[in-house]
Amino acid sequence: MHVVITGGAGFLGQRLARKILEQGVLTDSANRLSTVDRLTLVDVVPANDFGDARIKSVVGDIADAALVRELIGADVGSVFHLAAIVSGQAEADFDLGMRINLDATRLLLEACRAQGNRPKFVFTSSVAVYGGALPEVVQDATALNPRSSYGVEKAIGELLVNEYSRRGYIDGRVLRLPTISVRPGKPNKAASSFASGIIREPLNGEEAVCPVAPETRLWLLSPRGAIRALLRGHEIAGDALGDSRTLNLPGVSVSVAEMVEALRRAGGEDAVARIRWEADATVARIVGGWPAVWDASRALALGLEGDADFDAVVRAYVEDDLRGGR
Amino acid sequence: MHVVITGGAGFLGQRLARKILEQGVLTDSANRLSTVDRLTLVDVVPANDFGDARIKSVVGDIADAALVRELIGADVGSVFHLAAIVSGQAEADFDLGMRINLDATRLLLEACRAQGNRPKFVFTSSVAVYGGALPEVVQDATALNPRSSYGVEKAIGELLVNEYSRRGYIDGRVLRLPTISVRPGKPNKAASSFASGIIREPLNGEEAVCPVAPETRLWLLSPRGAIRALLRGHEIAGDALGDSRTLNLPGVSVSVAEMVEALRRAGGEDAVARIRWEADATVARIVGGWPAVWDASRALALGLEGDADFDAVVRAYVEDDLRGGR
Numbered sequence: 001m002h003v004v005i006t007g008g009a010g011f012l013g014q015r016l017a018r019k020i021l022e023q024g025v026l027t028d029s030a031n032r033l034s035t036v037d038r039l040t041l042v043d044v045v046p047a048n049d050f051g052d053a054r055i056k057s058v059v060g061d062i063a064d065a066a067l068v069r070e071l072i073g074a075d076v077g078s079v080f081h082l083a084a085i086v087s088g089q090a091e092a093d094f095d096l097g098m099r100i101n102l103d104a105t106r107l108l109l110e111a112c113r114a115q116g117n118r119p120k121f122v123f124t125s126s127v128a129v130y131g132g133a134l135p136e137v138v139q140d141a142t143a144l145n146p147r148s149s150y151g152v153e154k155a156i157g158e159l160l161v162n163e164y165s166r167r168g169y170i171d172g173r174v175l176r177l178p179t180i181s182v183r184p185g186k187p188n189k190a191a192s193s194f195a196s197g198i199i200r201e202p203l204n205g206e207e208a209v210c211p212v213a214p215e216t217r218l219w220l221l222s223p224r225g226a227i228r229a230l231l232r233g234h235e236i237a238g239d240a241l242g243d244s245r246t247l248n249l250p251g252v253s254v255s256v257a258e259m260v261e262a263l264r265r266a267g268g269e270d271a272v273a274r275i276r277w278e279a280d281a282t283v284a285r286i287v288g289g290w291p292a293v294w295d296a297s298r299a300l301a302l303g304l305e306g307d308a309d310f311d312a313v314v315r316a317y318v319e320d321d322l323r324g325g326r
Numbered sequence: 327m328h329v330v331i332t333g334g335a336g337f338l339g340q341r342l343a344r345k346i347l348e349q350g351v352l353t354d355s356a357n358r359l360s361t362v363d364r365l366t367l368v369d370v371v372p373a374n375d376f377g378d379a380r381i382k383s384v385v386g387d388i389a390d391a392a393l394v395r396e397l398i399g400a401d402v403g404s405v406f407h408l409a410a411i412v413s414g415q416a417e418a419d420f421d422l423g424m425r426i427n428l429d430a431t432r433l434l435l436e437a438c439r440a441q442g443n444r445p446k447f448v449f450t451s452s453v454a455v456y457g458g459a460l461p462e463v464v465q466d467a468t469a470l471n472p473r474s475s476y477g478v479e480k481a482i483g484e485l486l487v488n489e490y491s492r493r494g495y496i497d498g499r500v501l502r503l504p505t506i507s508v509r510p511g512k513p514n515k516a517a518s519s520f521a522s523g524i525i526r527e528p529l530n531g532e533e534a535v536c537p538v539a540p541e542t543r544l545w546l547l548s549p550r551g552a553i554r555a556l557l558r559g560h561e562i563a564g565d566a567l568g569d570s571r572t573l574n575l576p577g578v579s580v581s582v583a584e585m586v587e588a589l590r591r592a593g594g595e596d597a598v599a600r601i602r603w604e605a606d607a608t609v610a611r612i613v614g615g616w617p618a619v620w621d622a623s624r625a626l627a628l629g630l631e632g633d634a635d636f637d638a639v640v641r642a643y644v645e646d647d648l649r650g651g652r
Binding site for chain 1: 420458459461466467468469470471472473475478481482485486488489492493569570
């Protein structure tokens with residue numbers, strides 16, 4: 001079985017690749033355990049192949065139809081479509097966001113359809129599909145009302161993955177991820193970048209800017225939890241998903257103030273002092289429109305798990321990344 | 327002010343054109359009353375120009391980017407985007423549905439954006455954006471879960487019209503129309519075609535096939551009501567729409583059995599005897615997934631009106647169409 005990961009050079013893509021190769025098998029759309037003998041990581045920059053002969057790194061533009069047709073051959077059993085233009089950048093550059101978040105998703109779906117073997121297709125979506133006036137706890141049946149370009153593009157992707165599944169072109173699943181925290185590495189152009197930065201930078205002895213008020217509530221998942229969710233989300237039998245291929249993943253609901261308290265427990269007063277509070281109205285508007293908690297009972301019933309609490313999230317970062325762990 | 331109507335040769339497009347020329351003015355996106363001096367009707371077949379010099383009929387494919395760029399010049403103040411591949415046909419020919427219902431909508435929106443003058447953009451959507459398990463009365467905040475390709479394409483169009491409006495590229499409004507009944511003319515490939523046919527054909531002395539059970543409930547609007555709604559929906563000030571540009575229009579909720587009773591009152595036993603009951607599982611599945619009633623209070627508050635009852639709907643058909651009326 002050949003597996004394709006878009007955004008394969010990104011930190012989630014890289015961790016997912018390593019995990020898939022470690023376990024060596026995935027369940028295909030006919031519910032048979034299949035050996036993964038090829039893993040293609042496509043991204044705009046070269047992906048690390050970890051010296052594993054099964055991995056091929058492809059550098060290219062996933063909105064390029066010819067490249068996508070070449071990527072998705074008849075041996076492709078699963079696609080993890082993780083590549084995206086993040087929220088802040090999609091808001092700043094509408095055309096770029098539409099091109100990667102919408103057009104490329106459609107090209108991938110069309111390429112899968114053309115193969116005719118109904119591959120599994122895991123699409124990551126986001127809290128950003130919600131917006132406007134929301135109930136205190138967002139339910140599966142709460143209407144989407146995205147208030148950002150990124151959210152609109154993800155919502156359209158969700159509709160397409162559901163539709164291509166309904167028509168039998170793919171065996172799709174949409175995983176609505178909470179905001180991922182704590183991401184390793186550098187800040188990015190996501191509006192939610194601070195949700196990692198205010199923990200990561202202070203623990204690394206660096207200054208971080210917090211653009212939102214302490215009472216802002218977020219719905220978070222650790223990278224560890226995200227990888228677990230991507231794998232489990234892939235393994236669920238299509239039949240178990242019924243009429244909707246979309247799952248709201250479990251997260252932890254915390255305020256920025258509570259995040260800072262967890263930072264204090266992990267890194268002391270010095271760490272907390274490294275946060276500079278500097279309001280940014282655009283970020284506050286985008287992030288403030290996202291749900292701070294949603295009902296994840298369907299995902300939980302299907303075996304998808306979140307983190308215990310935000311202290312566990314910080315601990316996972318310290319273990320996996322800060323100490324030079326994998 | 328130049329007005330463009332896609333699907334301008336269709337029966338709604340033709341009636342809308344006549345009505346716009348009759349009143350001679352429309353409100354532009356800056357809330358100024360503007361004289362309509364040009365009206366372009368674009369369709370795959372020539373539109374009737376009623377001998378009015380203001381009308382220009384353009385025959386062409388609205389999924390052709392060059393044609394769309396030519397259509398939407400800097401003088402365009404309003405677009406009524408009515409053209410669509412209907413539900414039954416979009417289900418049978420996925421590529422055609424995506425091309426007209428999605429790609430063409432996007433081309434039109436992009437052409438409006440390129441002009442930079444924020445034209446009004448009226449997009450007609452449908453009950454088909456809903457599906458799956460629905461509450462008894464669908465609310466504005468009920469999640470969309472379309473179970474047909476047509477419904478998915480309309481739902482994506484809604485997201486795009488909202489997004490282009492949010493970004494200030496257009497002054498958009500989405501009118502979710504109930505099923506239109508009684509349409510004049512011949513049956514078409516819409517799954518809901520019977521909702522007109524079982525009244526129209528018997529009143530014209532012809533046989534009609536009813537593919538669904540008598541207890542099937544529908545949410546209906548007369549052509550007269552639809553034209554009224556398109557005009558009123560266009561005239562509402564953008565500010566009055568707030569965070570959502572989408573309106574669930576008022577309709578009448580009737581069962582097929584109740585429709586047959588209204589036919590009996592209008593045309594007698596002979597008319598009722600002309601209905602042949604012949605179940606069609608595909609049509610029943612598509613139509614059965616649509617809401618039979620939704621909360622239209624927002625639209626009502628904004629001055630959009632439905633029909634009094636189904637007898638009034640039948641009467642409108644008899645007056646406007648059966649008696650050779652306009």
